[in-house]
Structures are given as C-alpha cells and as structure tokens.
Amino acid sequence: MDWVSVDNSLNNPSWYTTGEHHGVFAQMRREDPVHWAVDDEYGLKFWAVTRYDDIVAILNDADRFSSRNTARLLPTSQRITPEDRYEQLLLVTPTAMDNPLHDLYRRPVNKYFSIPFVARLTEQVDAQVEAVLDSVADRDEIDLVEEVAAQVPLRVMLTFLGVPEDDWALLRRLTNQYFLPRDPRFAISDNPKESQLDAIKGLDRYARALMTDRRAAPRDDFATVISQLRIDGDLLSPHEMSTWVTTVIRGGLETTANAASVAMWQFLENPAQRDALLADPGLIDSAIDEILRFATPVRHVLRMAREAVEIGGKRINSGNPVVSYIVSANRDEAHFDDPNRFDITRCPNNYLSFGQGVHACLGRHLARLELTRLIPKFLARSGDLRLVHPGVQPDWTLEVSTTGLAELPVRRIPRADGPASEKVRISAA
Amino acid sequence: LSKLTFVLPDQSERVIESVPGESIMVVATRAGIPGIIGECGGEMSCATCHVHIDTDEFQPPSLDEQDLLEVVDERAANSRLSCQLKLGDTGDLLIRVPQEG
Numbered sequence: 001m002d003w004v005s006v007d008n009s010l011n012n013p014s015w016y017t018t019g020e021h022h023g024v025f026a027q028m029r030r031e032d033p034v035h036w037a038v039d040d041e042y043g044l045k046f047w048a049v050t051r052y053d054d055i056v057a058i059l060n061d062a063d064r065f066s067s068r069n070t071a072r073l074l075p076t077s078q079r080i081t082p083e084d085r086y087e088q089l090l091l092v093t094p095t096a097m098d099n100p101l102h103d104l105y106r107r108p109v110n111k112y113f114s115i116p117f118v119a120r121l122t123e124q125v126d127a128q129v130e131a132v133l134d135s136v137a138d139r140d141e142i143d144l145v146e147e148v149a150a151q152v153p154l155r156v157m158l159t160f161l162g163v164p165e166d167d168w169a170l171l172r173r174l175t176n177q178y179f180l181p182r183d184p185r186f187a188i189s190d191n192p193k194e195s196q197l198d199a200i201k202g203l204d205r206y207a208r209a210l211m212t213d214r215r216a217a218p219r220d221d222f223a224t225v226i227s228q229l230r231i232d233g234d235l236l237s238p239h240e241m242s243t244w245v246t247t248v249i250r251g252g253l254e255t256t257a258n259a260a261s262v263a264m265w266q267f268l269e270n271p272a273q274r275d276a277l278l279a280d281p282g283l284i285d286s287a288i289d290e291i292l293r294f295a296t297p298v299r300h301v302l303r304m305a306r307e308a309v310e311i312g313g314k315r316i317n318s319g320n321p322v323v324s325y326i327v328s329a330n331r332d333e334a335h336f337d338d339p340n341r342f343d344i345t346r347c348p349n350n351y352l353s354f355g356q357g358v359h360a361c362l363g364r365h366l367a368r369l370e371l372t373r374l375i376p377k378f379l380a381r382s383g384d385l386r387l388v389h390p391g392v393q394p395d396w397t398l399e400v401s402t403t404g405l406a407e408l409p410v411r412r413i414p415r416a417d418g419p420a421s422e423k424v425r426i427s428a429a
Numbered sequence: 430l431s432k433l434t435f436v437l438p439d440q441s442e443r444v445i446e447s448v449p450g451e452s453i454m455v456v457a458t459r460a461g462i463p464g465i466i467g468e469c470g471g472e473m474s475c476a477t478c479h480v481h482i483d484t485d486e487f488q489p490p491s492l493d494e495q496d497l498l499e500v501v502d503e504r505a506a507n508s509r510l511s512c513q514l515k516l517g518d519t520g521d522l523l524i525r526v527p528q529e530g
Binding site: 111 | 466468469470472473474475476477493496497499500501502
C-alpha cells in the first residue's frame with residue numbers, strides 16, 4: 001500500500017473491518033517502523049509506531065510520553081476543550097492522566113483488582129459462566145457475541161459493582177453506544193462524537209444516582225467501596241466517583257467481551273486448537289495469552305511526547321502525538337513466529353494487550369479470570385456448534401481503537417442419537 | 430557481598446547474591462524464586478511479591494503498600510511487598526516466601 005493511503009487508512013474504521021491492516025502493519029514494521037503519518041481524512045499528523053521493542057520503550061517511559069490528552073484517538077480529531085474534558089469525564093480518568101496525580105487516583109483502587117483479590121471471585125465467575133451457557137443450551141441458533149461473550153463480563157462486572165439486574169441492559173446499551181458510536185444499532189446521531197457524549201452522559205447520570213444511594217445505604221459491593229474511597233483523607237467528589245464507576249463499567253464490559261468473541265471464532269475455525277485445549281486443560285494459561293495476543297482488544301494507545309526524544313532513529317519533537325499500535329506489536333515477527341497463526345501452545349508469548357507500566361490495564365486479572373473460566377466450559381459444550389459463515393472474515397465492529405465482532409452467528413447441528421439440546425446437557429454435566 | 434536467603438513455604442532455602450540498586454522482587458524474579466511473581470513490575474497493582482521479612486534496613490511501608498497488603502494471603506506483622514524493598518548497602522537478609530492462597 002502506498003504511504004498516502006496508509007496514512008489515510010489508520011483512522012478509517014472501515015479499513016479495520018477488512019482484516020487488511022495486519023498486512024499493512026507488517027509493511028510498516030519492515031519499511032518505516034516509526035512513521036510520521038499525515039492523516040488528512042482524520043485531520044491529524046502523528047507518529048505511528050509499529051515495532052514491539054519501540055512500543056515497549058514508549059509504554060515504560062511515562063516521564064517522556066504523556067497520557068495527558070486521552071488514552072486513544074477519539075472518533076474525531078477535534079481539539080478537546082476543558083468543557084469536553086469535564087463533560088466526557090476525562091478530568092480525573094487515570095488513563096488520561098500523568099503522575100504524580102495519576103497514582104493518587106489509581107492506587108487506592110488497585111487492591112480490588114489485584115491477583116489475590118480477583119482469585120477470590122472465581123466461584124462467582126464460574127456461576128455466571130454456567131448461567132450464561134445454560135441460557136443458550138436449548139437454542140439452535142445463537143449469536144455468540146451478544147448472547148455469550150458479552151453476557152459473562154456484563155454479569156460479572158455489574159454483580160461485582162452491585163448494579164441490580166434490571167439495569168444491566170441499560171448499561172450494556174450505553175457502553176455499546178460509547179464504544180461503537182458509528183454502529184447504526186447504537187448510534188443516536190450521524191456524528192460519532194455526539195453519540196459518544198450522549199452515552200457518557202447516560203452513564204454519568206446512572207453512576208451519580210448509584211453513588212448517592214451507596215453513600216446513604218452502604219452495601220457489600222464495589223460501588224460502596226468507591227463511595228467510601230478517600231484521597232488525602234477526603235471522600236471523592238460526585239464527579240470523581242462517577243469517573244471511577246463509569247471507568248470500570250466501560251473497561252469491564254467491552255474489551256473482555258471482544259476477546260471472548262474473537263476466541264470463540266478462532267476455536268470454531270480451528271477445531272484442532274479446541275481439541276488440544278480440551279485434551280490438555282493445563283494449556284489454559286497459554287491459550288488465554290494467545291487469545292489476548294491474537295484478539296488485541298485495544299488496538300492502539302496515544303501518548304504525547306513531553307520532550308524531544310529519539311525512537312527507532314527518528315527524532316520525535318516535544319508535543320508530537322505518538323500512537324503505539326499494540327495490534328502491530330502483537331504480530332511483530334521479531335517476537336512472534338508465524339504471528340498471524342492462532343496457536344494456543346505459543347511460548348514465549350509476551351503479548352502487550354494490557355499495556356505495561358504505570359497505565360497497565362487495571363482489570364487485566366479479572367479479564368483473564370473470566371476468559372479462563374469461560375473458554376474451556378464453552379468449548380466443552382461447543383461440539384455441535386458450527387459457524388454460519390465459516391472460512392471468511394467475521395463481522396468486525398466498525399471501530400478504529402478497539403477490535404471486536406459485531407456478531408458471530410452459530411448453528412447447532414442435529415445429533416443422530418437424539419435431540420441436540422439433550423446431548424449438550426449431558427456433556428456439560 | 431551480602432546474601433539474600435529465601436525460605437520457601439516447604440522450608441527449603443535458596444541463597445542469592447544481593448544486587449544493590451535493585452528491589453528484592455526484581456532479584457527474586459530473575460532468580461526464579463517460586464511464589465514471587467511481580468507481575469506488575471513494581472507499580473503496586475498486583476500484590477504478587479509478598480514476603481515476610483524482619484529487618485530495619487528499609488523504610489517502613491507507605492500507605493499505598495499497606496493498603497495493598499490488606500488483600501494478600503498469610504498477612505503478618507512483618508509482611509512487605511518486595512518490589513518496595515530496594516537493596517542498598519544492606520547486610521545479609523532472611524526473606525520468607527508465604528504460602529500462596
């Protein structure tokens with residue numbers, strides 16, 4: 001692809017639905033791994049960084065690469081005003097902050113997403129996974145994205161937070177509208193920025209009411225924890241509490257669902273990989289690594305250079321936007337043999353999907369736990385499920401910064417020895 | 430050169446040379462001491478480098494460290510996150526690795 005076309009594709013959501021980007025990122029890694037992109041379509045000039053080692057260096061150098069703007073490129077390149085920052089809850093969002101302020105907000109929350117704390121949620125996650133799989137056990141046609149992959153994180157995160165079941169559908173819709181503002185199923189305007197802002201406002205309203213309730217009547221849930229968090233001895237303000245509530249909802253519902261969707265698609269396309277995991281459950285950790293690498297739910301992260309710095313032989317000037325393409329790093333031939341192959345035995349597999357350093361994904365252990373409990377149980381029950389559209393590109397979401405599937409329809413094939421649904425119940429027991 | 434003696438949950442011992450300037454977590458993970466994972470690299474977000482250590486060689490734990498220590502298994506009065514224990518001109522140290530939950 002010529003460079004003008006490359007530059008004008010990087011922020012084009014349609015381009016990512018073709019699957020063509022993986023080949024173009026390979027070209028960028030080979031020919032110009034730290035590339036000055038002039039994206040006239042989107043309206044921004046920025047450094048596009050595509051090699052694994054350069055991206056690791058940037059992620060671990062928060063002193064020189066600031067997160068002060070936003071963690072990713074927004075649907076439009078319009079400058080973000082102070083009013084925008086307030087309305088979009090960006091003022092104290094840790095992903096859009098630098099230190100020393102960042103740690104002040106993030107540190108008090110870390111323990112609730114630490115490995116020992118998350119491990120204690122295993123039983124609850126198992127129960128949610130079983131409930132979700134049971135809900136489709138009798139069905140012959142299933143959309144695995146909406147009915148399975150999205151349901152597990154929705155139930156797990158909102159139960160953890162303490163949101164009543166009656167409100168789950170509302171928060172799922174608002175989260176979809178936020179992450180997929182161009183998808184006609186969720187958009188409320190032709191302008192994606194408007195759809196996104198409307199979604200944020202809906203989430204903010206919900207979060208503020210939830211916090212008012214928990215301040216008045218504490219419970220044993222994470223909403224109550226947020227309502228009682230203190231910084232420098234003081235309780236959080238309504239805006240601060242809402243920022244945390246909406247951050248865990250947005251972070252918890254979308255990316256894990258996307259990783260699970262892509263995993264299900266790959267396992268159904270590659271029955272040998274499914275059989276290998278079912279035959280050797282000890283492969284699960286390595287399988288989850290590979291799912292996270294292959295799916296790369298967050299495609300890129302944005303930083304702003306704080307001073308002149310050399311990366312990959314190029315001089316990046318102070319103030320330049322720097323976009324690290326995680327989706328490219330995760331398929332860098334220098335670190336992953338045959339990178340486009342889905343291989344659950346891949347070792348080593350130092351994927352970058354959760355980022356690294358100060359801004360490493362807060363919910364990464366919960367996401368891993370959900371995938372670890374969901375995928376084997378799903379595969380054990382998937383023997384009679386077939387993709388409705390095998391062997392073709394799946395229905396990727398119309399998005400730039402996140403990877404996901406809009407839907408993944410499957411059909412249950414009839415068994416010769418009795419009704420399919422009976423068979424499933426028996427094999428699941 | 431000073432020595433770090435790690436006592437594992439089964440009471441077996443591993444002795445490693447101290448490296449001034451590095452944290453106990455970094456030294457331990459490089460040596461492959463079981464039970465010290467240090468997944469977050471020292472950002473105090475994972476709580477997987479918990480040790481028991483009796484010494485006054487280090488600064489007392491910060492509020493953030495104490496906060497994260499609330500979630501670890503086998504919490505004791507001498508619990509520390511080893512990513513926060515930066516080795517300097519320290520003498521020999523005895524470090525117990527608690528049983529994982």
